Amino acid sequence: MLNKSNLWGWMLALVFQFLPAPxxxxxxxxxxxxxxxxxxxxxxxxxxxxxxxxGTGSGVAVAPDKILTNAHVVSDAAEGEAIIGVVPSEGSKRFTGRLIxxxxxRDLALIELxxxxxxxxxxxxxxxxxxAAVAAVGYPFSVDRARELGAEGFVTPQAPVKSWGHVSGGQSSQRFDTVLHDAAIGRGNSGGPLVDSCGRVVGINSFVSNSEGVDAVFGFAVSVKEIIPFLRAAGVKPHTTGLPCRTSAEQAAIDERLARSEDERAQAERNRAAYAEERMxxxxxxxRDRILAERDNGLAVAGLLLVFGVAFVNGALVLLSKDDxxxxxxxxxxxxxxxxGAPIAWVARPDLDQADARLAAAAPKASPKTAATAVEGAYACRLDLERSRIxxxxxxxxTLDWAAPSCEGGAPFAAEDDRWVRAEVSPTEGIALVRRFDPAASRYTVERYLLPAxxxxxxxxxxxxxxxxxxxxxxxRAAGDMTQALRDLLPPAPNERLVYSCDHVPPAQGS
Known part of the structure; x- marks a missing residue:
């Protein structure tokens, strides 16, 4: 692609103006x-x-074979003869491209690999x-120079530099719509993305303000208002999202509030149960007091029957003596x-252990509760936007298709406490998934990890x-082994957590 033996010489021949080190x-x-x-x-x-x-700059992939960058980065290719090389941030290969x-x-250009x-x-x-917090991601030449990067280094995949800052108001360039920010960028960052705290592109870094050595330096990034029409005109449909960025700290605060609310509801339920038990x-x-009274009454009745019975018998004997x-x-x-009747009245007295039976007979019939097990069949799961970090x-x-004893969609899950769990790697995307199904809470959770190569x-x-x-x-067992092994390899936290509330769907009659 490039003549590596002369690359470093060409680089040294260029004259750059540098900003202070990031x-x-x-x-x-x-x-x-x-x-x-x-x-x-x-x-x-x-x-x-x-x-x-x-010349070098930065770019970002908007499709697997399409790279978005600044127009001024590839002006030599647009206005004359030039070779375009694309060096990814990971792996071991570099690619060639053509300007399309x-x-x-708009200071935008699109390269096809x-x-x-x-x-x-x-x-x-x-x-x-x-x-809002933003980060400029790219390859500033000042960093390359400070690292004394050689010819091979420029064409070897390496992680980009990330510098943090904040959006600095709604000021825009006169030529095109821009995002003004104070993240440190320099020559070489041109064409690289400006991303939010969730890692989504919010602009393409284009140029900086002229500090004249005394004023604060601000960066200008071509805004999405310019990027989307440009890509649409080029026939590219990028992956987009309109959801606001919720930082991990914000999500943690929401999780804490929800957990506290659940604890309060659980405590209220325990209080209600304790009060119900006290009433019971x-x-x-x-x-029991009524039963004791009934037993006393039965004893009295038995005694009276016996006394009156003896009296009547004695009276009969007296009458017989008088020939009546x-x-x-x-x-x-x-x-x-x-x-x-006396022994019958005695035996008919209620037992003390009849108290619970009488209470159960008098209590209203409670609807049966579903056991905390995964019932086989389909589950309709609704995304809980508040609990999720997307x-x-x-x-x-x-929709889940759960089959006994522990399979979803033909994939086995491993038991973990009262939940089912499975970790796996996507065969087509650069992501790992940890999926959990909690039948007791009727909750399905998917954690997504965006992995480097x-x-x-x-x-x-x-x-x-x-x-x-x-x-x-x-x-x-294999699912459990895979889950444990993959957890040891994954980053400390997922990039996304999708939480669903699920309801079992009874099978249709006749099915």
Missing amino acids: ALAQDNLDVAAAGRSVVRVVVVAMEGGVPQGI AYQPQ TDGHVEPATIATGPVPDG DARREQV RRVALGAGAAGLVLMA TISEPRDV DTLAAARALQAKHPAKSCSADGA
Whole structure:
């Protein structure tokens, strides 16, 4: 692609004006993930097949084979003969490209790769709030020079430089709509993205203010208002999102509030249960008192029956002694009946252990509760936007197809406490997923990790060692092994967390 032996000489021949060295970058996982889409653009001006000079800038992939950059970065290719080289931020290859769209009035250009591909970035189409944190990602030449980067270094994939700042009001350039910010940028950052805290592109860095050595330096980035029409005219449909950026700190505060609310609801439920138990104890005591009274009454009735029965029998004997046989027989029969009723009244007294049975009979029938197990069948899961932290995904509901004992869509899950969990690597995207299904809470969670190329390769190698495919006990064990092994490899926090509230869908009648 390039004549490496002469590359460093051409670089030294260029004359650049430099800004003060950028401050130490405050990095985070989302901006680090955005670096996967950033490239170094190298343009070698040619004349009659002979190299005449070289310039470098930055760019960002807006499709796997399309690189967005500044028009002034590739002006030699637009106005004459030049070779365009594209050096990605990871991997071991560099690519060649050709200019397919060029609008100097917007300072935008589009390069199509003739070989290879780069992970595309996501463009944030919503407004950029004043004061919002942003990061400039690219390859400032001042850093390259300070590192004494040699010829091979310029064409070797390496991580871009990330410098943080804030959006500085709604001021714009007179030539095109821009985002004004104070993130440190310099020569070489041109064409690189300005991203928000979630790693989404909010502009393409174009130029800086002239500080004259005394004033603060501000950067101007071509805004999305210019980028989207430019890409649309070039036939490119980038991945976009209109969701506002919610930082991890903001999400943590929301999670804490929701957890506190859940704890309060749980405590209120415990208080209600304790109050209900107290009322039940009081009612139980009342029922026991009534049972004791009934037992006393039964004892009294039995005693009275026995006393009156004995009296009637004695009276019958007296009547017999006076030869009043007919009345004596009646009295004796009555006495025997009364005496026979005494043990019946005694036995009929209620037992003390009848209190719970009477309470259960008097209590209203409670509807049966669903067991905290994953019922087999389909689940309709609605995305909970408040619990979720979404940076680049499209918010949409999903459906689960759960099969016994622990499979979803044919993929086995492993048991983890009261939940089911599965970790896996996407075969087509540079992401790892950790999926959890909590039947007790009717909650389905998907954590998405945007992985750099080396971590992605290691994760795919792990997945090959732990193939968790069969819906069986062996498949569940393999899913557990894969989950544990992948967790040790993944970054400390996911880039996205999608939380769904699920309802079991009963099968249709006749199905």
